[in-house]
């Protein structure tokens with residue numbers, strides 16, 4: 001809730017145009033007013049103006065974000081800043097000096113009345129490293145704009161907690177989606193910088209749809225470059241999952257929630273989603289709606305939506321007031337991302353949207369992906385090194401191995417409580433105990449969790465979260481009467497390619513070419529141009545992969561490759577190998593009563 005007194009002051013300020021010195025007399029600091037002219041979109045630059053009048057020497061350094069909550073990546077937004085300046089009341093430029101990638105120092109800062117800069121949109125601005133995720137970046141185009149606060153706004157040091165206002169000038173016929181509220185003049189306001197970063201904007205030629213989920217208002221805004229995907233379609237397909245989510249969290253923990261969808265093709269329109277407290281932003285390729293459904297749009301929405309519980313309502317002191325200056329990792333990524341991913345999947349099972357067989361298929365998929373990561377890398381280590389190149393390489397596994405481990409924790413909790421209290425119930429309890437305003441102590445959280453559950457859980461944390469012992473998947477799932485085999489040799493002969501395809505210098509190239517395939521003329525590092533005449537590119541690689549999977553042993557196929565700038569086409573023969581199925585789950589039809597009882601508890605919201 002926003003305190004009414006502050007709100008009235010802001011409105012008064014806007015209506016009368018009075019100077020903010022009036023506010024200072026009332027000891028409420030003047031909000032920082034940011035204005036961005038989105039009518040000027042020609043050159044990929046956001047034109048930002050910040051009005052100030054009470055900066056002191058301790059506010060002399062203007063800070064841009066080095067990273068942002070929930071992304072676990074280095075961003076260094078200062079890289080995108082152009083033409084930074086500070087002006088006095090007469091419009092004279094004050095001396096400024098760049099101290100570091102993300103910091104500008106303003107001399108004689110007391111005289112500053114305006115800070116102006118241009119900042120390049122991240123989607124269309126090439127960088128050598130730390131490319132910003134599309135869903136966490138910015139885009140400024142003829143018919144739409146995407147703004148993530150940390151990539152447009154900075155703040156004077158010491159003023160991260162100052163309330164702020166955002167005025168966006170844009171074409172009058174555009175729709176605008178954001179979780180921020182606005183006053184009657186159309187100015188958005190936020191309690192502090194963190195909240196603006198937490199509330200992306202999507203505006204332009206959008207479609208909009210709305211749904212009431214048990215008393216909470218859920219809005220969907222969508223931009224689709226081709227116009228093929230509409231907000232209403234997304235709403236229809238996500239309705240069931242949203243209701244399942246509401247049941248899982250015992251009612252939605254917010255009164256209003258905004259989904260923002262950005263569909264656009266090309267390398268910039270990669271798949272991704274970023275969660276916020278009252279909204280989430282999704283970037284997908286601009287496919288047909290049917291293709292979109294195959295990407296499990298509703299499952300991704302459920303994931304981002306569950307983030308309202310964690311980290312919003314259960315988070316460490318480390319991310320309480322976010323450190324935009326230096327990335328500071330929290331060890332409890334297992335709670336923020338792995339638990340969220342587990343919840344997003346199991347809520348579908350418990351909401352009756354999928355069968356146990358379909359749920360184990362999701363587990364199978366996650367374990368197969370986990371096979372490509374370093375299994376000796378613990379979840380704690382992954383969390384603490386996520387900003388380092390080494391940790392970034394393993395980061396993606398938090399959604400796979402991480403979610404598997406959290407699923408095991410749930411089973412262990414159900415077992416120890418005789419089917420009375422699983423992870424969902426513990427998490428909902430924790431959300432009540434802490435909530436958005438109260439952080440948990442980073443170092444003591446494992447102990448707190450053990451304290452409120454069972455002493456045996458300390459051992460679980462030690463082995464499978466802090467360390468990376470082999471996972472007891474078969475043992476744990478058998479408690480539910482579900483059989484698991486890591487590997488089953490089928491004795492059946494199937495085709496094998498004996499090679500992999502990877503990205504090299506921005507192109508697709510061969511990797512891991514087997515001796516048999518080398519004998520047929522292929523080498524590691526060959527660029528792949530075509531497969532059976534079909535061009536092999538990022539956009540087509542999935543389709544090509546599907547076709548190659550259909551090959552039979554000894555069947556011939558054709559690859560066009562490039563090596564040493566020479567193009568050549570080779571006739572190849574698929575290899576034969578024994579089919580080995582990995583990570584096979586089977587619901588045991590002969591499960592004992594005790595197993596069935598625990599499975600029953602596992603399958604519902606207790």
Ligand SMILES: [Zn+2]
Nearest residue numbers: 275303337340
């Ligand atoms: Zn997430």
